[in-house]
Amino acid sequence: MTITQLKYVLAVAEHKNFTLAAEKCFVTQPTLSMQIQKIEEELDVQIFDRTKKPIQLTEIGQKIVNQSKNIVNEAERIQDIVDQQKGFIGGEFRLGIIPTIMPTLLPMFLNNFIKKYPKVKLIIEELNTNDIIEKLKNGHLDAAIAATPLEEEKIKEIVLYFEPFVAYIPENNPAHHKKEISIDDLNIDEILLLQDGHCFRDGILNLCKNQNQNEKNHFQLESGSFETLIKLADEGLGITLLPYLHTMNLSEKDQQKLRHFAEPKPAREVSLIYPKNELKIHIIDALRNTISGIIKGAITFQNVQIISPLQKK
Structure with a gap:
């Protein structure tokens, strides 16, 4: 069997469709299809149950996929070792x-x-936390920047900074x-929230978890942007x-x-996260050092209380 064949197996396992894979x-x-059939013949097992729609892994197929992920990761690590030995930061x-x-x-x-590391081709995606976790696990992302802690067994977290929550309170509100x-x-009841799927929303709900919600609210609105929430707040x-960094652009x-907020200020923990196999760790370190060097001048808060982004059950 070859590394390429194993990559094909992983693709079908992920997409559950030969054509899409x-x-x-x-x-x-x-x-x-021919390459996957070859590996099944070599192993004398069926990796996929093709009678089901979408295609499903057999019991032995799931074990093969788990091991294939390890093999492909370790194969890719060889290039990492060579790059680090040469001091090359690129790709x-x-x-x-x-x-x-x-x-x-x-x-x-x-x-x-990009000026400091011109040989690195950054491909950046804006994704919610759940999609980030899934893509990191499937090898479709090398790293991500998200609110933590996430408590994911296969993902490492390096804290970049703590970002306080700041209230936007118009003049017509007593707290102003x-x-x-x-x-x-x-x-x-009067806090305008981001829509479901945003971890910042979950952080606010966790911050206010001890407050009872009034079921007689006149309306409930959730938006995908802070700009909309600010405009609605201005309308009374x-x-x-x-987040603190967002307030700097107002x-x-x-x-x-x-x-x-009074100290300790409620804040979110922002981290660089990546799979524990540490592929491309030399680029991850370069990214962390670049961000840490810049962010120190923007956020100097020390006495903070970290609010978890995890949804409370």
């Missing part, structure tokens, strides 16, 4: 970033990174007149919470509506 592997469907690197971090952090470090606020000042429909007028 062939497209993803940039080969024809007959070629991919394709796939990075995922969650939507509430992408607009603020990416412009801060991207230009600096306070110089700083506490969690007790928050009313979960509530308040919202923002106009001077809107910044007057910001209220910081």
Whole structure:
């Protein structure tokens, strides 16, 4: 059997379809099917149950897939070893970033990174946390930037910075007149939230977890952007919470509506995360050093309380 054949097996296991797997592997469907048939004949087992739609792994097939992932990863590590020995930092690197971090952090470090490491081809995707975890596990991302802790067994986390929550409170709200606020000042019923799927939303819900929600609310709205939430707050429909870096881009007028929390400030932990097999670790280290060097000048908060992004059951 060959590494290429194992990659074909992994592709079919992931996509549960021979035609789609062939497209993803940039080969024809007959070629991919023939190579998988060869490996099944060599092992004298059926890896896939082709009678089911979508295609399913057999019991032995699942074990073969698990081992194939290890073999493919270790094979790719050979190139990593050579690159590190030569001091070469380059090649394709796939990075995922969650939507509430992408607009603020990416412009801060991207230009600096590509100038310092011109041989690295960064492929950046904006993805929610669940999609990031899935793609890291399937080998479709090399690393990601997300709110942590995630408590994923096969994923390592390196903390980049702690980013406080900041309240956006218009003049018509009683809390606007306070110089700083506490969690007790928050009313979960009047907080405008990001839509489901955003870990920043889950962090806010965890922050306010001890508050009872009023079921007689006049409306419930969830948006995909902070800009929409800010505009709705200005219309007198509530308040919202923002990540600290996002507040730096607000106009001077809107910044007057910001209220910081008393210490310890509730904050999210932002980390660089990657599979524990540590493939392309030399590029991961370069990325971490670049971001850490830039972020220190923007965020200096020390006394913070980390709010978990994990949904509470």
